[in-house]
Amino acid sequence: MADTASQGGETLLFLTDEQLRKGIEAMFFAYRGFTADPDRILEHHGYGRAHHRAIHFINREPGLTVTTLLSVLGVTKQSLNRVLRTLIEDGLVESRVGKRDKRERHLYLTDAGGVLERELSGAQRERMRLAYRTAGPQAVAGFRQVLEAMMDPEMRRQYQMLKDTA
Amino acid sequence: MADTASQGGETLLFLTDEQLRKGIEAMFFAYRGFTADPDRILEHHGYGRAHHRAIHFINREPGLTVTTLLSVLGVTKQSLNRVLRTLIEDGLVESRVGKRDKRERHLYLTDAGGVLERELSGAQRERMRLAYRTAGPQAVAGFRQVLEAMMDPEMRRQYQMLKDTA
């Protein structure tokens, strides 16, 4: 940590293969940490990451359509549907027929869904908060900048669309 | 991007739920980008991410034992073995019986394995290089600091052990 900090200050950035490989491994290990807490919670609810992702984005933008969620998640409708069906059956998600366009289904979290969402995001936010606090404000800005630059253009578009909504 | 930059400068860091949620989503979308290039390459070789991870760490530390690899990857030996077997059968990985302890199997990439490794890591490094260049040196340092702080202690240990080896 000490060396990365000094290196980020005023010195030049040497993009050696070694540097880049460390970044790659940092992503690998950090993503494991990132998903660890929700995974534990989901497990004794009988759900998986796919359910988490659906819940997250339905909470993020209540009333979004199935097609929108599909494109955000980047999976097939068959795959999403399997997850969505169980969430609806279990009473965590509600699917309402569209007012203007009755073909569309608008998705909302129920009260029970909201409870699970807060349980999941609470754990994840807590880890993120600790990481942010440990690393400091400058690090946080850099973190987001690099991640954003790492996205595919299409994903970046999705990310930025969601970015300033709430 | 402009707002995250100014925010990271001298202003205080407000760890609002909204801020944290943006970090969470950034991880989600960035990880997709992070794995996209290797996934494409692996596909027309008939392999998956599990193969990539094995190849990466075998290349990283040639001669490591199966047990070591197991603990780095965090999967069961049955799961790893399935992947490892195909890689050995296909002549990308060589498994040598340990000299001192003949129970141990030491893993090495063959020439063909090295070729695929360079193809995979080349693509991934290129994306990382571009992201680093776009974000700048300060951002890179922050990126690594936050990721490191986000890891579980056990993973961080693994990461740091590998960190200064090469």
Added chain:
DNA sequence: CTTGGAAAGTCAACAAGGCTGACATAAAGT
């Protein structure tokens, strides 16, 4: 030298969560 236990591998069965293809239905748009 025998035996306990560690390291490695294997077989079987299962689940989650991706995928494709085919097909059905309702509603909107032309």
Added chain:
DNA sequence: ACTTTATGTCAGCCTTGTTGACTTTCCAAG
């Protein structure tokens, strides 16, 4: 009236994770 769109569903496949049971090999301690 016809086409397109949004959604859902059935069937089947693959990868990659899991558990449990079992074997073989071999080091090391008694």
